[in-house]
Amino acid sequence: MRIKQLLMGIVASVIAVSSYVEIAVADLKFPMLVYRTGAYAPNGIPNADGFVDYYKMINARDGGIGGEKILHPECETGYKTQVGVECYEKNKQDAMVFQPMSTGITYQLIPKATADGVTVYSTGYGRTSAANGKVFKWIFNAPVTYWDGASIAVKHILGKNSNDIKGKTIALVYHNSAYGKEPIRTLEQLGKKHGFKLMLLPVDHPGQEQKATWLKIRKARPDYILMWGWGVMNQVAVKSAASIKFPMENFIGIWWSGSENDVLPAGEGAHGYKSLTFNAPGSNYQVHKDIKKYVHDKGEASGDGSHFGTVLYNRGLFQAMVQVEAARVAQQIHGTSKITPAMYRDGMENVKLDAKRLEELGFKDFAPPFANSCENHGGSGLAAVQQWDAKTKSWSMITDYMGSDRAIIDKLIAEDSNKYAAEQKIAERCN
């Protein structure tokens, strides 16, 4: 009896599966690799919501891009590489661009997407040397890279110490993965140049266990702490720093370690914590008004709509805006609204977001202007420092957008990308 039922079930599901027919569409497909579950969900959710709300707003306000609706199928990765690969293979057909939101998945996709001819846009994460467009034809990481971030953080510290940090110790608390290891070589080079000592403190996935790390910090008393963290790791680190009474203004996170989720659990203790950022916080920009009008007020907000205007939500808006703008540029260059993935890449390479264009798009003073080119896929390399105010529960920018130490970064990028080009036998473009 049981077997009979089981067999019937199997037969029924086979019929159901085979009757499923994929609907062919002529729209522009922007597949999303998201993680709304797992250890990285607290950061993954607001970011994904930003993307979806922006796409929905463009579809509702402008009727899509040049008349072509945006399709944004979501694929849940849980921040896992193997699932990311499955999601990529599933959605790559006619996909305009992939935004993996994970450095691990980005590394995985770089060779695959290059072979398949699909654009990968890793906004301020992923492989830093992909900024060299001569080698990485299909990969973009504008507007700023991890190595820029490391250099800008050190620059900020230099500014606080009248340009002399000889003999000081800077600790790097990092996610023990490709992501967290990215800035190490840059910091080593900067350490040589400015004479500071670098202390490396890896934190293993998922980052809940940091007792040993902070015990070491209590013993060694570094002058500054930099952090490359993501997900639960951020909250635990900020809480731990607060509990050992580490001066928070000397604790600087990368732009992925500076959202509300990361500091709120530490309460008052997080007051004064700093992080880098390449977009402004808040919800008073034109784009927010449009999203409110066309999406939220119609009850179509992604998720529960509670992340509106938070740091990572805003970053999602920015990332989605660049992706949509690239499609517009591609439509202009090729004179057709029905662009192919290859045309889309041309659009991404010619994106020019100056102050005027940002204002037109509703992003006035939201982010520093940047432009991509054939050689440069890394954008402007500008980031600012923001600081957390635990009393008003808000982030405020405390510096202007500043650039990195190009002399060091450019050399490192050239070295690393040339090594990759030699390994993979890639000929340089743009000459």
Added chain:
Amino acid sequence: MIYKETGQYKSSYKSDHAIFPLIQDKIAFSTLMFIAFLVIPFVINSYWEKAILVPFLIFSLAAIGLNILTGYCGQVSLGTGGFMAVGAFSTYKIMTYFPDMNIMIIILISGLITAGVGILFGLPSLRIKGFYLAVATLAAQFFLVWLFNKVPWFYNYSDTGQITVSERLMFGIPVTGASAPPYATYLFCLVLVVLLGFAAKNLIRSKIGRSWMAIRDMDIAAEIIGVPPLKTKLSAFAISSFYIGVAGALYFAVFLGAIEVTESFDIMTISFPVLFMIIIGGLGSMLGSFLGAAFIVTLPIGLKFVMVDMVGMSAVTAKHFEITIWGLLMIIFLIVEPHGLARLWSIAKEKLRRWPFPY
């Protein structure tokens, strides 16, 4: 009526000892091989390759390896992820030192290196048993992953600790790297799995396999009748690790292409799933290794397909359902059929023999 042994007489020991004694089984297996070798390569696309078939083949190999150790020799191991990492990193190091060596040979050597490491971590099994051994192999898992992350020599001092495969050819066709066509990677894995699968099946039917089972069923009795525990347990660890090492090498070189040891060989991504594969598939069964691997690899994808693509559920709700269904199925399986899918299959065969006149 169709599936029965009546009328099939064995007139020699050789035919009596065949892997598939029944003509029906032979036909079914040959059909399966025909489809696997001559049909699928012509219809495979990169989604089926990367999401389903290649992971299935690789995890089948890992499950066979763990089944030899746990299912046949009774030594519980949680170190599968660590041993697969040994296979992957051996492949990477050999590839970079000997750029001209054939990839098939590299992968087999990686398996041998893993076998050596497996013997080393199998030594405690002579003194400790059961749960205690599981804890000791857990140490292997954590130690090996830590080692490959900590010592830069293993990842050739790359900045990120990632290892990346370079392109390797087999008969002039790339089988590793991003430009490898789907049929090539699939066939490459399939050939290894079929060859190693037959080797394992025959090992288990031989003296060494019988001594493993003797140790599993009662080690003291086995020792008294003359089965040496040292040799038997260590050979199980060695051969099991060889299979797992080859699986790890394929996982890195053919399947993913770029690997980060802490993420890709984590206990939750490899060790536990492979253990579930042999528990769900059937401990001490070759068929069980394959069924378990197929079940664990395709279940999340199948559930996602049904819930997201057919029913139209949002990706995140589907994921929550998937996690719940997964846990439920695990419990139901252990209660309803603790001997796994392989046992279900043999029950089905029993029923088929009596069909259509059950008594």
